[in-house]
Amino acid sequence: MSSIDTRSSFFPRTRSSQTESTKSGSQVDGLSDRNSTERAAELMDKTATDAKVSIPEGVKDFSRIKKAALNAPEQDNSEKIARLKAQIAAGTYEVDYDGLADKILTSEF
Numbered sequence: 001m002s003s004i005d006t007r008s009s010f011f012p013r014t015r016s017s018q019t020e021s022t023k024s025g026s027q028v029d030g031l032s033d034r035n036s037t038e039r040a041a042e043l044m045d046k047t048a049t050d051a052k053v054s055i056p057e058g059v060k061d062f063s064r065i066k067k068a069a070l071n072a073p074e075q076d077n078s079e080k081i082a083r084l085k086a087q088i089a090a091g092t093y094e095v096d097y098d099g100l101a102d103k104i105l106t107s108e109f
Contacts, residue, residue: 087093 084093
C-alpha cells in the first residue's frame with residue numbers, strides 16, 4: 001500500500017493527516033474578530049430600527065376569514081345542482097332578475 005492519500009479535498013468531512021496538522025485550533029484565521037463588540041453593537045442598533053415588520057389589518061382579516069372557511073363544515077349542493085340542471089334541460093328554469101340585480105349591486109358596492 002502506498003502512503004498517498006487519494007481522498008478528495010472536495011468533501012468537507014474528508015480529513016487527511018496533512019490537513020489536520022496544518023490546522024491550529026478549532027477556528028480558522030480571520031474569523032475570530034468577526035463579531036467584535038463594536039460590530040455586535042452596530043448590528044443591534046440597526047436591527048432595533050430597521051428590522052420591524054408590520055402586518056396590515058386587511059391581511060389579518062383575510063387570515064381570519066380563511067381559517068373560518070377552512071374550519072366550516074362542507075356543504076352538499078348536489079341536490080340543488082341536479083334540480084337546476086333538470087330545470088335548464090327541460091326549459092323551465094326562470095331567472096330571478098331582481099335577485100340577480102341585488103347580488104350584482106352588493107358585490108360592486
